[in-house]
Amino acid sequence: MSGELRSVEQVLEKYIPEEERREVWRLLYGRELRSLELPGCAVESASQKGFELKGYVFDAAAEQLRRPRVIRVGLIQNKIQLPTSSPVAEQVNAIHKRIAEIVEVAAMCDVNIVCFQEAWTMPFAFCTRERLPWTEFAESAENGITTKFCQEIAKKYNMVIVSPILERDELHGETLWNTAVVISNTGAVLGKSRKNHIPRIGDFNESTYYMEGNTGHTVFQTAFGRIAVNICYGRHHPLNWLMYSLNGAEIIFNPSATVGELSESLWPIEARNAAIANHCFTCAINRVGTEHFDNEFTSGDGKKAHHDFGHFYGSSYVAAPDGSRTPGLSRVCDGLLISELDLNLCRQTNDKWNFKMTGRYEMYAAELDRAVAPDFQPNIVRE
Numbered sequence: 001m002s003g004e005l006r007s008v009e010q011v012l013e014k015y016i017p018e019e020e021r022r023e024v025w026r027l028l029y030g031r032e033l034r035s036l037e038l039p040g041c042a043v044e045s046a047s048q049k050g051f052e053l054k055g056y057v058f059d060a061a062a063e064q065l066r067r068p069r070v071i072r073v074g075l076i077q078n079k080i081q082l083p084t085s086s087p088v089a090e091q092v093n094a095i096h097k098r099i100a101e102i103v104e105v106a107a108m109c110d111v112n113i114v115c116f117q118e119a120w121t122m123p124f125a126f127c128t129r130e131r132l133p134w135t136e137f138a139e140s141a142e143n144g145i146t147t148k149f150c151q152e153i154a155k156k157y158n159m160v161i162v163s164p165i166l167e168r169d170e171l172h173g174e175t176l177w178n179t180a181v182v183i184s185n186t187g188a189v190l191g192k193s194r195k196n197h198i199p200r201i202g203d204f205n206e207s208t209y210y211m212e213g214n215t216g217h218t219v220f221q222t223a224f225g226r227i228a229v230n231i232c233y234g235r236h237h238p239l240n241w242l243m244y245s246l247n248g249a250e251i252i253f254n255p256s257a258t259v260g261e262l263s264e265s266l267w268p269i270e271a272r273n274a275a276i277a278n279h280c281f282t283c284a285i286n287r288v289g290t291e292h293f294d295n296e297f298t299s300g301d302g303k304k305a306h307h308d309f310g311h312f313y314g315s316s317y318v319a320a321p322d323g324s325r326t327p328g329l330s331r332v333c334d335g336l337l338i339s340e341l342d343l344n345l346c347r348q349t350n351d352k353w354n355f356k357m358t359g360r361y362e363m364y365a366a367e368l369d370r371a372v373a374p375d376f377q378p379n380i381v382r383e
């Protein structure tokens with residue numbers, strides 16, 4: 001069943017009586033968002049190519065001294081295209097081809113920044129703990145074939161591309177990293193941001209492949225606003241979001257790969273909470289489908305060995321600093337979610353709620369400094 005329920009929103013639409021629906025929706029999702037009018041050619045192309053296309057608008061109030069800073073982001077969720085036993089190059093090519101189709105539609109909808117899912121060129125094979133062939137999916141962030149592919153489309157469509165890949169760091173002993181490459185709309189590689197927190201839970205055996213990132217909390221100034229990338233498991237760490245925000249991020253992308261039984265009830269909360277707490281937009285993206293591996297693997301929990309990781313539930317969404325959010329894309333199929341954002345909403349919400357001003361960061365910094373010291377004594381008063 002968990003793989004078949006299309007989306008929570010569809011169930012709400014179906015069963016909540018019309019007269020209560022608006023209010024229920026407001027309580028669950030915040031203020032109502034306008035639907036974005038999408039060009040007919042985009043709607044037609046998405047339907048022909050078999051992916052979901054949705055669009056929403058996050059308005060902000062008009063200001064006297066600043067013009068609206070309106071941009072469009074596109075979030076892409078997708079299944080792998082070929083069986084995991086196919087030759088590596090064919091798997092990568094097939095996914096490139098699929099993404100090219102979806103990005104073409106994003107371009108028809110005037111998207112300025114597009115973000116793909118975590119490790120988007122490959123199956124999420126880290127569950128297997130096998131090396132070959134999976135490490136062969138790793139590529140140079142600066143000049144690998146995937147970066148070249150992204151540079152072409154970035155230039156062609158004048159679009160910033162966030163491309164989360166398995167990186168092979170040729171300058172440092174061919175080390176592997178989980179890395180988001182940020183490609184400017186000019187086609188230049190603007191930089192990269194590595195995954196800071198590596199899961200050690202369930203079949204997420206990523207620590208077998210790569211280490212915690214060493215790029216800190218880089219923010220990228222693009223032609224369409226300041227962006228940052230908090231990769232997957234980093235969304236469980238409020239301080240990770242905070243540091244991107246303190247460095248000035250207006251939009252934080254969270255490209256992910258996560259499965260139903262583990263995290264689906266956390267999914268709608270974490271990125272949305274981060275948007276509220278940090279006065280920024282957050283974009284949570286998850287892959288879809290169930291990926292089958294020829295060799296069985298175990299989870300170290302006494303249960304039987306198995307061939308798949310479970311169901312990746314998609315449900316990609318965008319959340320705004322005022323707590324409003326889009327509905328999610330489907331739990332089961334490929335999709336493109338487009339959101340029009342007025343970035344002025346970040347400062348407007350900051351001026352209203354003042355979380356940055358009231359944050360007491362100096363107090364936390366001093367206490368954290370003490371808490372990580374080897375001779376730390378918890379501050380507990382006892383009778």
Ligand SMILES: NC(=O)NCCC(=O)O
Nearest residue numbers: 199204232233257258263
């Ligand atoms: N890819 C990844 O970090 N997944 C961990 C599981 C989760 O964070 O939901």
